[in-house]
Amino acid sequence: xxxxxEIRTQIKSIQNTQKITKAMEMxxxxxxxxxxxxxRASRPYASKMREVIGHLANSHPEYRxxxxxxxxxxxxxxxxxxxxxxxxxxxxNINVFKQAVKEMKVWSEQGAxxxxxxxxxxxxxxxxxxxxxxxAELSDLGDAPALDALIGTVQVMLTAYxxxxxxxxxxxxxxxxxxMTQSPEVMQLLPVVAExxxxxxxxxxxxxxxxxxxxxxxxxxxxVESQVYQGVVENVACEMAARMVAMKSAxxxxxxxxxxxxxxxxxxxxxxxxxxxxxxxxxxAAV
Amino acid sequence: xxxxxxIDIVSAESEIFSGTATMxxxxxxxxxxxxxxxxxxxxxxxxxxxxxxxNENDNTEKDFFVSGGILEVQPHVVTVLADTALRADDIxxxxxxxxxxxxxxxxxxxxxxxxxxxxxxKAQAELLESVARLQTLKKMRERK
Numbered sequence: 001x002x003x004x005x006e007i008r009t010q011i012k013s014i015q016n017t018q019k020i021t022k023a024m025e026m027x028x029x030x031x032x033x034x035x036x037x038x039x040r041a042s043r044p045y046a047s048k049m050r051e052v053i054g055h056l057a058n059s060h061p062e063y064r065x066x067x068x069x070x071x072x073x074x075x076x077x078x079x080x081x082x083x084x085x086x087x088x089x090x091x092x093n094i095n096v097f098k099q100a101v102k103e104m105k106v107w108s109e110q111g112a113x114x115x116x117x118x119x120x121x122x123x124x125x126x127x128x129x130x131x132x133x134x135x136a137e138l139s140d141l142g143d144a145p146a147l148d149a150l151i152g153t154v155q156v157m158l159t160a161y162x163x164x165x166x167x168x169x170x171x172x173x174x175x176x177x178x179x180m181t182q183s184p185e186v187m188q189l190l191p192v193v194a195e196x197x198x199x200x201x202x203x204x205x206x207x208x209x210x211x212x213x214x215x216x217x218x219x220x221x222x223x224v225e226s227q228v229y230q231g232v233v234e235n236v237a238c239e240m241a242a243r244m245v246a247m248k249s250a251x252x253x254x255x256x257x258x259x260x261x262x263x264x265x266x267x268x269x270x271x272x273x274x275x276x277x278x279x280x281x282x283x284x285a286a287v
Numbered sequence: 288x289x290x291x292x293x294i295d296i297v298s299a300e301s302e303i304f305s306g307t308a309t310m311x312x313x314x315x316x317x318x319x320x321x322x323x324x325x326x327x328x329x330x331x332x333x334x335x336x337x338x339x340x341x342n343e344n345d346n347t348e349k350d351f352f353v354s355g356g357i358l359e360v361q362p363h364v365v366t367v368l369a370d371t372a373l374r375a376d377d378i379x380x381x382x383x384x385x386x387x388x389x390x391x392x393x394x395x396x397x398x399x400x401x402x403x404x405x406x407x408x409k410a411q412a413e414l415l416e417s418v419a420r421l422q423t424l425k426k427m428r429e430r431k
Contacts, residue, residue, distance in 0.1 A: 044302040048295060048366050052330075052359045059328070147299055209317050209331035218332055219357055222368065226299065 004272070007265040011258055018254035024088070025247035031143055032179070032240035038144065039176060039230075039237045046230035053223050056216075057194030059205050063212035067220045070191050071167045076113045078135075078157050078166035079104065080189070081127070082173040082231045083120035084239040085139055090246035092174060092182060092238060093122045099184035100172040101130070115166055117157050119150075119232060135160065143240075145232045147225065154228050158221065161190055169224075173231040174238040180245060182238040189224055289343045292324035296338065296351055296367040303351060303369065310341040311365060313358050314419070322360055329360040335419035337426065338367065352423050354416045387417035 057068055081100050083093045104114045117136040118124045124137050136156040141149055160166045169190040174182045208215050289309040296304040312321045314336030322329075333356045340349045356369040391414065 041301040042299055044295075045297040045299050045368065048297045049368060052357075052366055052368065055328075055359070055361065056330075204328060207327055207329040209315055209320075209329065215330050215332055215357075219330065222357065229299065 004265060004268055007261055007268065011261050011265065014254050014257050014261070018251055018258070021247045021250040021254060025244055025251055028240050028244035028247060032237065032244055035143065035233070035237040035240050036176075039233050042230055042233050046226050049223050049226045052219070053192055054195045056206070056219070057192050060203050061205050061212060061216075063216065065213075065216045065220060066162065067190050068192050068194075074107075074110070074112050074167045076115060076166045077107050078115045078117065078160060078169045080117045080119065080154075080157060080169070080171045080228060080231075081123045082171070082228075082235045083118070083123035083126075084235065085121045085141070086239075087122065088246060089239050089243040092242040093120075093126070095182075096172055096174055096184045097123070097126050099186060103170065103172065103186050104132070112167075115157075115160065117153060119153065119228075120235070141232060141236075143236055145229070145236065147229050150225060150228055150232065154225055158224060171228060171231055174235050176234050176237045176241070179241045182242055187227070189227055192223075290324040291342070291344065292322075292326075292363045292365055294340060294365045294367070296353075296369060298353075298356075298369040304340070304349065306340075307342065308340045309343045312339040312341075313367065314338070314353070315358065320358075322358075322365060325362045326360050326365075328362070329358070331358050332356075333358050333367070333369070335416040337419070337423040350423065350427060352420060354419075384417075384421070387414060387421065389413075 061068075079100060081096065083096055087093070107114055114133060116127055116132045116134045117138075118127055118134055119138045119141070121139040124134070124139060127134055136153045138150070138153040157166070157169055161169055168188065171187050171189050173185060173187075175185045177183055291307040291309055294304065294306060294308050294311060295302075310321060310323050312319055314334050315331045316334050317331070319336075320329075320331070333353055335354045336352075338351045338353055340351070342348075351369075353367065353369040356367060359366045359368070
């Protein structure tokens with residue numbers, strides 16, 4: 001019986017792998033549910049924040065906050081790139097990186113330099129290898145990221161913007177479409193892009209209490225933080241969904257392989273039995 | 288029918304309230320503000336305290352607690368971006384009292400030692416927040 005033992009050990013080892021991928025799939029599925037809940041819970045805040053900022057960008061304030069006005073010359077742009085800490089989640093991170101690299105290339109062709117802020121171990125490792133100018137790095141946020149943990153990293157980019165070291169700030173992240181689909185998205189954080197709203201076209205301004213500057217400073221900081229936080233929370237949900245799908249297909253593939261190997265094994269077994277019988281029969285005939 | 292406006296209260300963790308009202312009272316930084324429908328556009332920061340939402344049409348009143356945030360007023364839409372907002376019924380009085388005690392202890396010990404690293408401002412903010420929480424609770428009790 002040629003190779004039967006080898007096939008048997010191979011089947012055994014694939015079965016072990018399948019057990020692991022199956023377990024990972026189930027863990028990811030349960031984590032995904034929680035992550036999705038968190039994402040849904042924080043979505044209203046992020047979208048309301050965008051709405052308020054949109055109103056503000058359409059107003060005609062006495063004090064024009066630097067985050068609201070476009071800078072003519074763009075010498076340097078900042079990217080906040082959000083990825084996962086761990087791998088084994090299909091093409092999730094690579095898709096984001098590809099999108100980011102594409103965007104970065106567009107800017108460098110226009111003669112602008114690029115500063116990076118990476119969130120998640122994978123982004124850190126990838127862009128270190130690529131040789132990008134990483135100015136801030138954050139990882140090990142866990143499955144339930146806290147807003148506090150982000151503040152420092154976001155602050156680095158905001159200070160850079162305040163001091164004029166970067167003229168534009170983008171965020172690159174995965175958008176959660178559904179369990180099967182996550183699409184990489186690039187969004188401009190700063191300066192704020194105003195959405196045209198016909199109802200707000202007339203000349204108007206807010207009443208600021210107590211004063212425009214402190215109110216807007218606080219609002220802008222919260223705005224950027226909330227968008228980054230939403231990106232991170234969304235990315236966790238994406239990661240879990242992508243991992244679940246990747247592990248499911250790995251489990252299915254392992255099942256297919258086992259079936260194939262079993263077929264080969266059984267054929268080999270039958271062939272050897274047939275051979276043995278024919279040997280015995282021909283031996284008996286010879287006697 | 289009194290004119291109504293739409294009110295949204297959201298915090299980073301969840302959506303807390305979304306509905307119509309005729310009047311709302313919020314703890315702005317410069318003092319309490321009352322906002323009725325068709326109010327002029329306004330943005331202000333909120334301090335810790337209670338938000339009251341009144342609806343004259345069906346005579347309901349709702350209370351929420353916020354520990355700070357931002358209030359945006361548009362003539363027919365009011366948005367509260369709360370740092371953390373909780374239903375006033377949810378506030379655990381013991382937890383609030385404990386937080387107050389902790390903050391007071393911290394403040395007291397800081398006065399003695401003058402510890403350079405001690406975050407006096409933070410403790411003060413914590414103290415203010417827990418006092419505001421307790422006040423909200425007290426008011427709710429009286430009304431019941």
